[in-house]
Amino acid sequence: MAITVSLVALFGLVLYFLLRAGNLGYGSALTAAGFGFFLASTGAARPINQLTESLIQAASNL
Structure with a gap:
């Protein structure tokens, strides 16, 4: 579990800097996929799943 959390932090940090710098390409897509995984x-x-389900239900009730 400790290794997984540190990889999440690492991928999140790299993705943040890629998005902030405007370097949106294959590298940032792989970083985002790794972060999500x-x-x-x-x-x-x-x-996160509960929030997403709640937002989908709220949008369908509008």
């Missing part, structure tokens, strides 16, 4: 295996996955 490792984030899904942390404890943050469940609240």
